[in-house]
Amino acid sequence: MAELRGDFARHTSSEFNDELEALCADLLKMGGLAERQLRLAIECQSEFDSSLVDQIKEAENSVNAWEIKIDETVASVIARRQPTASDLRLILVISKVVRDLERAGDEASKVAEMAQKSAESEKPSAVGHSEVRTIGDQVLKMLGDSLTAFARMDADMALDVARNDKEVDQIYQSALRALSTVMIEDPHQIGNVLNVMWVLRALERVGDHATNIAEHVIYLVKGTDIRHLSVANVEEAVMNAPDVDER
Amino acid sequence: MAELRGDFARHTSSEFNDELEALCADLLKMGGLAERQLRLAIECQSEFDSSLVDQIKEAENSVNAWEIKIDETVASVIARRQPTASDLRLILVISKVVRDLERAGDEASKVAEMAQKSAESEKPSAVGHSEVRTIGDQVLKMLGDSLTAFARMDADMALDVARNDKEVDQIYQSALRALSTVMIEDPHQIGNVLNVMWVLRALERVGDHATNIAEHVIYLVKGTDIRHLSVANVEEAVMNAPDVDER
Numbered sequence: 001m002a003e004l005r006g007d008f009a010r011h012t013s014s015e016f017n018d019e020l021e022a023l024c025a026d027l028l029k030m031g032g033l034a035e036r037q038l039r040l041a042i043e044c045q046s047e048f049d050s051s052l053v054d055q056i057k058e059a060e061n062s063v064n065a066w067e068i069k070i071d072e073t074v075a076s077v078i079a080r081r082q083p084t085a086s087d088l089r090l091i092l093v094i095s096k097v098v099r100d101l102e103r104a105g106d107e108a109s110k111v112a113e114m115a116q117k118s119a120e121s122e123k124p125s126a127v128g129h130s131e132v133r134t135i136g137d138q139v140l141k142m143l144g145d146s147l148t149a150f151a152r153m154d155a156d157m158a159l160d161v162a163r164n165d166k167e168v169d170q171i172y173q174s175a176l177r178a179l180s181t182v183m184i185e186d187p188h189q190i191g192n193v194l195n196v197m198w199v200l201r202a203l204e205r206v207g208d209h210a211t212n213i214a215e216h217v218i219y220l221v222k223g224t225d226i227r228h229l230s231v232a233n234v235e236e237a238v239m240n241a242p243d244v245d246e247r
Numbered sequence: 248m249a250e251l252r253g254d255f256a257r258h259t260s261s262e263f264n265d266e267l268e269a270l271c272a273d274l275l276k277m278g279g280l281a282e283r284q285l286r287l288a289i290e291c292q293s294e295f296d297s298s299l300v301d302q303i304k305e306a307e308n309s310v311n312a313w314e315i316k317i318d319e320t321v322a323s324v325i326a327r328r329q330p331t332a333s334d335l336r337l338i339l340v341i342s343k344v345v346r347d348l349e350r351a352g353d354e355a356s357k358v359a360e361m362a363q364k365s366a367e368s369e370k371p372s373a374v375g376h377s378e379v380r381t382i383g384d385q386v387l388k389m390l391g392d393s394l395t396a397f398a399r400m401d402a403d404m405a406l407d408v409a410r411n412d413k414e415v416d417q418i419y420q421s422a423l424r425a426l427s428t429v430m431i432e433d434p435h436q437i438g439n440v441l442n443v444m445w446v447l448r449a450l451e452r453v454g455d456h457a458t459n460i461a462e463h464v465i466y467l468v469k470g471t472d473i474r475h476l477s478v479a480n481v482e483e484a485v486m487n488a489p490d491v492d493e494r
Contacts, residue, residue, distance in 0.1 A: 064475040071472075075335055082329040088322055092342060099346065180441060187434045194427060197441075201448070225318075228311040 016081050020090065023073055024151070027094050027101075030066035031147040033059050034105040038143060038206060041111040042136035045199060046129060048119035056112045063105040070098045086220075086244060093216045097150070104143060104209040107202040111136075114199045118192065127182060127189055128196030131175040135203045138168050142210035149214055155221040159238055161214035166231055168207045175200055220244070263328050267337065270320055271398070274341050274348075277313035278394040280306050281352040285390060285453060288358040289383035292446060293376060295366035303359045310352040317345045333467075333491060340463045344397070347456040351390060354449040354456075358383075361446045365439065374429060374436055375443030378422040382450045385415050389457035396461055402468040406485055408461035415454045422447055467491070 037059040044052045074095045077083070083091060118124060142161050149157040176197060183193045212227075218234070219225050222241040226234045284306040291299045321342045324330070330338060365371060389408050396404040423444060430440045459474075465481070466472050469488040473481045 068472050068474065071339075075339055078325060078339075079331040079335055084326040088326055092318075092322055092325075095339060095342065096346065099343065180437060183430070183437050184434055187431055190427060190430050190437075194444075225315050227315065 158214035405461035
């Protein structure tokens with residue numbers, strides 16, 4: 001799990017400050033659980049083990065419970081503390097990020113379901129395993145990095161996550177092309193290949209969620225909303241903007 | 248576009264009330280654009296027309312701009328008005344719903360891209376058209392209904408959306424099975440079938456986003472957070488809960 005850097009300590013009310021720190025710490029705990037869910041799901045793909053499925057289910061339940069708990073805390077902190085400016089921005093971002101974490105966890109569960117399906121199939125196959133491993137490792141790293149970028153409010157690290165997402169998209173697209181060829185050359189593999197394609201799709205979505213989190217970090221640090229910009233435009237926007245704290 | 252019912256008029260400050268009404272109206276405008284994006288994308292699937300693609304792109308840009316504008320208004324209203332209780336809940340829900348609308352619009356754009364790809368392919372085919380039409384019409388209705396349920400704060404209508412999602416999932420799963428069979432029986436169709444599968448997947452996701460919106464409406468009306476419950480449990484929770492206003 002990403003470590004929380006000490007610079008949330010910028011508030012006049014120390015109690016409020018404690019609450020904000022606790023909220024960020026909760027978000028990172030939830031993130032750690034979503035990461036765990038994903039790591040186990042990827043493991044499941046290379047070596048299926050039904051005990052892993054139980055652990056994933058458990059992590060999923062915790063992630064879901066955290067989503068609701070953090071949303072409630074967000075509402076309660078806003079109602080009691082009436083935050084403005086950067087505190088409010090931080091709290092609203094937390095409320096968006098929980099959604100992305102929950103979604104990333106959901107995709108991880110789908111990956112695990114597919115692993116189960118494939119383990120139970122009559123014709124198990126190793127087709128696509130290397131693609132799953134490559135993309136799986138990449139998006140797992142992206143998710144971890146997006147959380148670390150959040151914990152450290154590190155816009156450069158967040159920008160790297162957005163860059164990695166472009167790479168993952170390219171690997172994903174070329175994996176899909178290669179897998180279509182396998183299908184055409186060996187129609188007996190169609191069922192297995194479809195399975196792998198859904199897994200890759202779910203993993204690619206995790207990369208999107210990590211990128212959303214990273215975009216929120218950039219917004220918090222730079223004050224620039226970079227959603228819906230291309231990576232090149234994002235880089236320009238980020239390079240040219242001073243940090244919010246330095247204005 | 249869904250019409251806004253007049254019962255947001257429950258605030259002591261009439262200016263604040265106007266702002267909340269305007270925020271809800273903006274959300275519904277954004278929703279109307281996302282619906283339009285989806286309707287055009289589905290049309291594109293049955294009869295490809297490149298001028299539709301331009302209109303979809305235009306709607307997408309507007310949806311994206313609305314997302315950013317509404318998020319900014321949310322932050323500004325909270326900072327200036329310091330809402331609590333049901334007003335705050337409404338505002339925080341709006342900030343979640345914009346995300347689902349933007350995502351639904353994104354999926355619509357993917358559907359249009361796939362239509363373009365298949366129109367440009369050497370072997371255009373009608374395979375899967377009826378499945379696309381069935382699921383497309385269903386999720387378009389779900390998206391519209393979720394917005395109407397929001398505008399009217401109608402928990403029953405929202406519950407219907409969640410029920411429809413179960414149906415769509417079943418139709419989706421059986422369409423995927425039928426399409427796999429087509430692939431196996433006629434490997435020349437593999438490329439076309441894959442295309443249709445991605446389209447169905449994107450449409451099924453739109454249904455998920457409509458359901459998220461519906462769940463938020465139920466939360467606002469009933470005060471019960473029903474995310475992560477099964478439909479049966481949701482029905483029980485909703486039937487047994489009085490409306491928030493009636494407590």
